[in-house]
Every structure is written in structure tokens, then in C-alpha cells.
Amino acid sequence: MKKILSAALAVTALLSLIGCNEKNKVAESGKVLNIYVWNEEFQDRFNTYFASKLPADVKVNWIITPNQEGAYQNKLDEALLRQNEVDADEKVDIFLVESDYALKYVNTDYTLDVIKDIGITKEDIKDQYKYTQDIMTDSKGNLKGLTWQACPGGFIYRRSIAIDVLGTDDPEEVGKALSDWTKFDEVAKKAKKKGYFMLSGYDDAFRVFSDNMKSPWVKDGKIMIDPQIEAWIKQTKEYTVAGYNNKASLWSPESTQGMGKKGKVFGYFGPAWFIDFIMAPSSLDDQNLPRAEGNGSYGDWAFCKGPQGFCWGGTWICGARGSDNVDIIRDLLKTLTCDAKLMTEIAEKSGDFTNNIPAMEAVANSSYQNPFLGGQNHIKFFLESAASIDKSSVSMYDLGMSEKIQSSMKDYFDGKVTLEAAWNNFYTAVLELYPRLSK
Numbered sequence: 001m002k003k004i005l006s007a008a009l010a011v012t013a014l015l016s017l018i019g020c021n022e023k024n025k026v027a028e029s030g031k032v033l034n035i036y037v038w039n040e041e042f043q044d045r046f047n048t049y050f051a052s053k054l055p056a057d058v059k060v061n062w063i064i065t066p067n068q069e070g071a072y073q074n075k076l077d078e079a080l081l082r083q084n085e086v087d088a089d090e091k092v093d094i095f096l097v098e099s100d101y102a103l104k105y106v107n108t109d110y111t112l113d114v115i116k117d118i119g120i121t122k123e124d125i126k127d128q129y130k131y132t133q134d135i136m137t138d139s140k141g142n143l144k145g146l147t148w149q150a151c152p153g154g155f156i157y158r159r160s161i162a163i164d165v166l167g168t169d170d171p172e173e174v175g176k177a178l179s180d181w182t183k184f185d186e187v188a189k190k191a192k193k194k195g196y197f198m199l200s201g202y203d204d205a206f207r208v209f210s211d212n213m214k215s216p217w218v219k220d221g222k223i224m225i226d227p228q229i230e231a232w233i234k235q236t237k238e239y240t241v242a243g244y245n246n247k248a249s250l251w252s253p254e255s256t257q258g259m260g261k262k263g264k265v266f267g268y269f270g271p272a273w274f275i276d277f278i279m280a281p282s283s284l285d286d287q288n289l290p291r292a293e294g295n296g297s298y299g300d301w302a303f304c305k306g307p308q309g310f311c312w313g314g315t316w317i318c319g320a321r322g323s324d325n326v327d328i329i330r331d332l333l334k335t336l337t338c339d340a341k342l343m344t345e346i347a348e349k350s351g352d353f354t355n356n357i358p359a360m361e362a363v364a365n366s367s368y369q370n371p372f373l374g375g376q377n378h379i380k381f382f383l384e385s386a387a388s389i390d391k392s393s394v395s396m397y398d399l400g401m402s403e404k405i406q407s408s409m410k411d412y413f414d415g416k417v418t419l420e421a422a423w424n425n426f427y428t429a430v431l432e433l434y435p436r437l438s439k
Contacts, residue, residue: 029055030088030324036063036079036095038072041277042315045148049342050335054328073101080110083322092320094329097145099135099314099391100399106136107396111144112319112326119330120146124338128355131389136316145316146337148346149273150355152385153207155306156275157267158297159374165191165266171376175304181235184307188244191266200255200265201248202236202413203406208269209235210402211310216393217401222438223430226393233409233419240413249410256282261296271312272353272382275303280372292371299371303378309385353382360386397434404429 033054037043043062054060065075079092097105105111114120114136125133125143129150136145155178159169165187166177178184188198199205209232215224239245246265248254258265259282268279281287285296293299317337319329335342343356347363351370354360364380404426412422427439 032089038067093323103396106144114143145318151271153271197246199245207312216395
């Protein structure tokens, strides 16, 4: 019930509590900068690349609430609902959103217009990937947030396993062997015969399929099931029955164990952040030793596009209406999302694919090497996918729908319920979460 109330507040009550014509009149920066986030990723970027630019008398207050079970959104909603009632030093200044629920906040007056309210120019953002702005544009054409990263994905595979199964670990050759789903299935069969799992578990490929949906989850209040979702269910059932996956759930210990030296998983689908924040640390035998070849499976990986281009995730920075730190928000957005030199530095230091087309093209054509990927310059493999990303089907229901379809189908994959029962469980869970929708 709390989730339902929170969602309702976000899309209805939020609109009424802050006037549409409210203007931000800031004589000088406030003394407290309140930033709402769900993990420490942005905090790391902020501290590394921006904190030194803050006025000495400004205190940064991080409000970190995990994403699980909607906790972050609930916490943020509660704070935004009080935005007009609290003192300036308690107001939300900056908050982050993901693409799965971005529209919930974009289409309210809680988010400042990046250009009209904050002062970023169209020239500042001309080199960003278009889809990263499309996601944050409201129904009236106003841009409500920016990001430092673009998140095209691909297939990150184990080099030693590729050599055993395909006779090569060369990204170009492995890419050809995995260039469509029919070929991918053929390699899965070969990998099984060699004692390997093609994927770790049920939802490893989910984002590849869901990001290629042509229709949104909801249209005119009715739940829609795109053929790509049906294709994911069919493939995952076949892979589970045939033993092509390890029956692990994403983020579980069983999934990340497959990334270690003793792991038997051929590969994982993911974007650059998945490599840096999930795979690299999970590959290590000893977390206290340097990230280097010889420490676990670190360095025994490579990257190719895989059977379908896709995008997964991303973190957008929003300025909150009512903030007394609009000048700091402007400097932050210009520094972290508009500076081509800094975008290049982030990519070269962390392997992240940043939101600047000329910067990524320069890195792709440079001598950059990613040590986790055995010295491969994986950025060039991302370029084609990044340019083709289309987020026209994105909706405010994406997160809830994605979570419920994956959890509802798990029992079907394991043979505990029929496909019909799994679909019934999905609709029951979704209609409880979004009671205004219909089948």
C-alpha cells in the first residue's frame, strides 16, 4: 500500500504543492547542499571531480537510501512533499533518478528546467547522446535532468572459456559467433557440452530483450506485452531446461560467483558501469590486493556487441525546485555532464562510457586499454549501439513491470507453476502495484 500511495503522491499531489509559476530567485548559495541518492556511485564521481569547486562554507549532506522495494523513491517523495514547508537548509537540492522511473519526476514541477531555470545552454549540451535528453524531457518539451554517462550494453565474456568453446578469444571473431540469437543459442549448446553455462541465470538477458521493445508497457491504461518480452520468456525457459544457465538471479551471490576464477559462466550482458562496479570487484580472489591480472579472473574477460544492441540503466541528475543552491547545481551539471575533457578522463580512468560523442569517439580511436578486459579498448564496440539507442517506449511503469515480470516468471522457469499461472501471478502483482491499470 505504501508503494501505491507513494506513486500516487508523485504523479498527482506533487503537482499541486508547488506552483507552476514559481521562480528561483537566489541571491547567493545556501550553506547546505542536500543530495538524495540510492548508492555511493554518484558520491564518488562528485567527490572526485566536483567537491573541490564548492564554496568552503557549503556543507554537503548525502541522504542515501537503497533502491530495494521502492525505499529510495518513498524517501524522496516524502522529502519533496515537504519542500515548501521546511527551512532552506532542509530542502532537497539535488536528487538522482534512473530511466525506469524518471518520468514520474520529469512530468512534475518538482524538477527544475535545465535550461530555463538552471541556466545550462543548448550549446553546452549539444554533444550529448540524444536519448539521454529524450528520457528527461517532459510532455511540454522541457529538459529536466542531465547525466554524465550513456549506457549502451554488450556481452562481456570469459576469454579462457571462449578459447575452449570457440577456439578464439578475439572480440571480432567472438562477436561474429554471437551476432544473432540463433548463433548465440548454438554457442550455448557447445558451451554446455564443455561444462560451461552460457549465462548465469534467468534474467541475465532480460534487459537485452526489454530494451528492444517497440511498444510501452502501458497504453491508455492497459497493460501491453511486447513480443520481445515473450521472446525472453521462451528463451529463458529453454535455457533453464537445457542447463544453459546456472539458475541464478541477477545480483545474487550465485550470479557474481560465476565471475570469479572458478566460475563456469561464459559471459554476462551489461554496459560499462556493470563491468566497473559489478564484474571487476567480483572477479577478484583477494579484495585487498590490486585489481590486476592474476588476481582471480581479472583480465580474463573481453567485450563484444552480442546478438542485439541495447541500453541498460543510467543515472540522471535533477535540480529540485525550491533549492537555494541553483548556482551550484548549474556548476555541477556543466562540470560533470558538459566538459568533454572530463568526460574523457572518466572514461579512461573507470571504463565508463560517458555522455559526450566527440569524447567517446576520441577514446575509441586512442591507445586506451581496459585492464579488466585484458587490455581491450572496448569503447569502440559501444559506439554503434550508443548512436542507435531509442527510448521512445520508456514509461513511468518500467521499473515495476520489469521487477514483477522477472519475479513472476521465476517459478515457471523452475517448473513450479505453469506459464498460465505465472502470467496470472504477474497481473495480480502489477494490478496491486498499479490499481488504475487493466489487463
